[in-house]
Amino acid sequence: MIIEIDPNSGFCFGVVNAIEKAEETLAKDKTLYCIGDIVHNNIEVDRLKGQGLKTINHDEFEKLSNAKVLFRAHGEPPASYIKAKENNIDIIDASCPVVLNLQKRIKKTYWETLENGGQILIYGKKGHAEVNGLVGQTEGHAKVVERVEDLKEIDWNKPVVLFSQTTKTISGFEEITKVLKLKCQNELKINDTICRKVSNRMPNIREFAKKHDVVVFVSGQKSSNGKLLFDVCKQENSQSYFVSHPDELEMTWFTEAKSIGISGATSTPSWLMEQIAENIKLEIK
Ligand code: SF4
Secondary structure: OEEEEOOOOOOOHHHHHHHHHHHHHHHHOOOEEEEOOOOOOHHHHHHHHOOOEEEEOHHHHHHOOOOEEEEOOOOOOHHHHHHHHHOOOEEEEOOOHHHHHHHHHHHHHHHHHHHHOOEEEEEOOOOOHHHHHHHHHHOOOOEEEOOHHHHHHOOOOOOEEEEEOOOOOHHHHHHHHHHHHHHOOOOEEEOOOOOHHHHOHHHHHHHHHHHOOEEEEEOOOOOHHHHHHHHHHHHHOOOEEEEOOHHHOOHHHHOOOOEEEEEEOOOOOHHHHHHHHHHHHHHHO
8 A cells, every 4th residue: 555645745935934933933922923824724723823823813913012923925915014013013024925026016017007007907816815915015906807707897998917816827817818818909918926836736736646546635624725726636536535634534435545645735734644644554554
């Protein structure tokens, strides 16, 4: 019996950095606040909660003062930095450098487009934390496009600049760009700002799912990246199972299997996948 953990799975460097910063701070301070889950994985959130990390929402953040607050890898809009200054909040800024760079590009483009009446579009999920941070760079003016139907609001006679949330799929982005290229009557600038740390996982996980008899995919229920990757596993291997916790494993899945692959989302900790591999090994001995 072979059990392999997908070598391409585990946290991306943005999440690794955020967790390291949280742990470094918690080694010195008893309490650290974080706006939103530091990672979309309840087990990892609970582990850090045990060290003193408190997850709050934006309303709670606005009321907080004289405290330390971690800004997670998704990044924050300028309003959060202003509020932190007003309320004497010490920011531990764990915004991913890739996201920060994208925020800067969008901000610069926004001021340029103000002069030519251009429209900034962000291909992403409405209300997603990273998207809110990106829209915040444009004083709320950028339009968020989730699907082709959202392009109805565009004025095709004005210039258009397109960016993407870092975790969206390349295929979805291409679908939007196709329509823009057809319909735009003015200048069109397309910026593919999808993070390859995530998009490269699609082809990799396809191969991984094909080569194993059974795939156990480990992810938090809230992770959109987890749902996408699991769908790919399912397409390639009908014997793919989604679990969030080792307790959810069912040993009947493995009765006929000669090889088992364990993979996870970009928000799944490696230690959890290792624990799942161990549990399977112990049970099927
Ligand atoms: S997915 Fe990419 S952009 Fe997003 S946090 Fe991870 S490394 Fe940064």
